Amino acid sequence: MVTDSSAPRGFGHVETWVFDLDNTLYPHHLNLWQQVDERIRTYVSGFLKVSKEEAFRVQKDYYKRYGTTMRGLMAEHGLKPDDYLEFVHEIDHSPLVPNPALGAALERLPGRKLILTNGTRKHAENVMRRLEVHHHFEDVFDIAAADLDPKPLPRVYERFLARHTVDAKKAAMFEDLARNLETPYALGMTTVLVVPEGQREVFREHWELEGRDAVYVDYVTENIVSFLENLLAKLRL
Template structure:
């Protein structure tokens, strides 16, 4: 079910927090698939594994440690900077500017943040390609998180403390429901971004989170439209 934005439930919001990948741009652009391929290649080269074995291990690390990076650091002591540079060496032209999203974000009252398990460079290049980089107050990336990814509670605590955000005054937009469990517990309003018509072009079953539905307040497959609805109702 796709929700219509209920402006009354967002009237208190002072801080707007957005995940990056598959949230600020739609799933069907398939941008993250490039990163996924790069991560598999990294694991394959690091451990001299065939591609399919490397991919299986990559997903195992992702599920156990929250990110492939966290798992590789834990098990193989890799250089995080090297990993982040290589897996984010992708073609951002797959994204097209999104003026409607930019207008909707600018119309929101309060501060706006990107909170991502990727690195700052990736977030900046993505947001710049979308035409929305200047609409955000700051980017909180995996390096700022001390390389501890969402959904670790300490990562949210670190983000909120850095920017002096009170959970009940904030909303978080995410494409993974498990990453909304802690925000929900902290009093944040939560919005799950799902693929258009619930049909992802590259997501796999291991990425889906039906067990965490209780952490989700709203669901939408159109972020710009959802935010625009909030702004329109305030006018």
């Protein structure tokens, strides 16, 4: 059970910095995830042999209830995930360009940097290389490493912490969905919700916008680079 606290947690004790990937490390307005979203709909339509309209309904229903559409298809229709994961992540990464300011901020953060994503390692590596920040991260914990379980399931975070020997009470988590921060907060992490400008025009689901004021969100930022730069200045790093 998450309980309220008098003040947000700080960063002076943080030894491990954990980042979500999509819509967190890069701006949402690039619509990179929209490509994945559309390919998921196409896959669902073909797999279930339904219209695109019905596929959209199923996709969003499973995403909300299971954490990922894939997990819903596995649970309710016996989906074998390998082909699905390969298909939905075959996207054009060219909208991403190098982000030297992000790279500089990551380099100055003291301690380890890790990616925790519901996507694949291949997709994460493509994104990080396009941003030219791949060399700042120690490793990627992807959907395969999580045994195909998605955030926000608590066991995903437990597996992540065990795999990488991370002390949650000395870690910070950056995410674009508030619900994915509830368990990290309960485990002792400092939490940051990344909500880029213009996201209300891009997101289709109202529930994805919820949680900015939740007790398990320590900080909210519209710009991850500015947030990190201001944090580093406060930490005098």
